Amino acid sequence: MITATHPVETKKNYLNAEEGLKSWLLTSDHKRIAILYLISVTFFFALGGMYAALIRLELATPAGDLVESNVYNKFFTMHGVIMVFFFLIPSIPAVLGNFFLPMMIGAKDLAFPKINLLSWYIYMVGGVFTLYVLLSGGVDTGWTFYTPFSTSYSNGYVIAAGLGIFINGFSAILTGLNFIVTVHRMRAPGMTWFRMPLFVWAHYATSMIQILGTPVIAVTLFLLVLERGLHIGFFDPAYGGDPVLYQHLFWFYSHPAVYIMILPSMGVVTEIITTFCSKKPFGYTFIAFSSVAIAVFGFLVWGHHLFVSSQSIYAGLVFSVLSYIVAIPSAIKVFNWTATMYKGSVRLETPMLYAIGFIGLFTVGGLTGLFLASLGMNVHLTDTYFVIAHFHYVMVGGAIMGFMGGIHYWWPKMFGRMYSQVWSKVAAIIIFTGFNLTFFPQFILGYMGMPRRYHAYPAEWQVLNVLSSAGASILGLGYLIAIIYLLYSLKFGAIAPPNPWGATTLEWMTDSPPIAENFEVTPVITQEVYTYSAEEVLHVV
Amino acid sequence: MSALKESSHDQTTEGHAAHHGPSKGVYYAVFATLIVLTWVTSWIATVDLGPFNIYVALSIAVFKATMVLFFFMHVKYGTRLTKMIIMSGIYWLILLLFIVMMDFWTRNWMGVPGR
C-alpha cells in the first residue's frame, strides 16, 4: 500500500514546514490547529481528572472527612463543567475532525481556515474564564446550573462560569459551521456524498447539532446571568418567571450535547472497525443516515431529564416514548459494527481494542438509558448514582474510548511515529478494567438509593464505594501510561510508513506526517468508498 | 477562501445563484426603515394597547430582524442551501417553543396542583 512515488529522504511536512512559536499561534493549517486543540483539551482533561480524583478520594470513606460539603459541591461542579464543555465536546471534532475531515474528502484545508484558528482562540478565552472561576473560589451549582439555586442562592462565581461557557459555545458553533461548509464545497473531484467515509458523515451530523443547539445553551446561560446580575425575570417566579423553563432550555441543548460527544466517537469506531476487519462496513447508508437520525431525534427527548420536576405527566409520557425511539438509530449502528466484524479478518491492534471496548460499554450505557427513560423507573432512580453510572458509561466508556481509539489509530499519521504496541495494548486493557471497576458498582449503589452530589453516605455502602475509588485509580494509571508512551514515541518511536494499518481512506494515501498541503496532487476518486488505493487516487490527474 | 475556488466542481444543485448583492440604495432604504421602526417601537411603548402591547412590540422586532437577515446578511441573494439552513434554524426554534409550551399547556390536567 505504500506509495512508491514518495522518496524516503527527510522532506517538509506540516510539522516542520515553518518553525517557531509564532508560526503555531498564527497558523491557519487545520492540522496545526488540531494539534493546538489536542494540547489544550489534554490539559483540561487532566484538570477535570484531578477533580474526579478528589471526588473519589472523599467517597472512599462514609464520613465527610476530607472536605466540607460546600467544597465538595465545588469539586463535582468543576469536574462536570471542565469535562463536558472543555474536554468532551471539543475533543474529537476539534482534534481528529479538524485534522482528518478535510483529508478524508481530499481537501487542502477547511473552508474557512482563519475562522478555524479563531475558534481555538475563543475556546481558550472561555477556558481562561473557567480557570479564573476555579482560582477565585469555584462554583457550586453543579454543571447544570439549575435555577433558583444558581440565580438566587449560590454564592459561587456563577456569572463568570456562565460567561465562560457562553463564550466557549461560539467556538463549537464556528467549528460546526466550518465542517458543514467544507463538506458541501471542498470535496475532491469524484468524492460524492456516498463516497465519503462514515467519519465524515458522523461529523456532518454533529455539526448540525452544534449549530442548531449551541446557541440555545449560550442564550440560556446568558439569561441566567441577566437574572442573577440584573434581576431581569426569566426563571424566578418572584419576577414572573418559571424555574422549570430553565430546565427545558438547558436540556434542549444538553441532551443533544451527549450526541455531540458520542456521534464523532461512533465515526471513529466505524473507521477503526472497517480498517482492522479489512472489510467494507456493513450497511454504509444505514450507518450514515442513522447519524443524521440521531442528530434530529436527539432534539426531541430532552424532557426525560424533567420527569420529577413539575413538568406535566402528559409531556412526560411523550418524552418517554420519544426517548425510546432515539435508541433505534444507535442500535442500528451497534448491529452494523458487529455485522462488519462477523467473518472479517479481525486484527486486534490497539485502536481495535478501544473500538471493541466502545461497543460493549456504549451498549451498557445506552441500555441503562432506557431504564431511565421509562417514567416509573425514573422516579426511583432520579438523582441517584445509577444516573451517574449511566452517563459515564456513555461519555467515558463511549466518547473517551472513541477518542483514545482515534488517537491511537491516527497517531502514526499525525506525528509520523509508531508508539509501543505492547504498552499501548496493556494500557487499553488497564483502562477498560479500571473503567468498569469504577462505574459498575455505581449502578448497584444507585439502585440501592445512594444519591448523587453528597460527600457522605451510610457505612453499608462503603465496600462498593471503595471498589469504585480503586477502579478510578486504575483508570488514572491507564491514562498515565498512555500519555507516557505516546510522548516517548514522538522522539524515540519507529518511523511510521504512510499507511501502517492498510487502511483505505484518503488520509492514508499521503505522507506520514502529511505535507502542509495534505496531497501533492489533488486526489481524484473513481472507486467506491473504502476500496480506493493510493495508486488509483493520486495518479489519475 | 482561495481554496474554495479550486475544489469540487461537482456542485450542480447548490451553486452560483447570483452572488451580486444589493445596491447601495437598497442598503440606505433598509437602514432608514430600521431607524423609523426603532422610533415606532419606542413611541408605541408609550401607548397602552392592553394585551396587544407584547404582540405589537414583537411583530416590529421580528420584521426588523427579517430585514437585517434578508438584506444586510445577504440571505435574499444567497443560495438555496443557505436559505434551507436558515429555515431549519427557525424550524428548530419553533420546535423548542412548541414542545416547551406543550408542558405548560397540559399542566394541572390530572386535577392535582402541578400535575
Ligand SMILES: [Cu+2]
Ligand atoms: Cu438526555
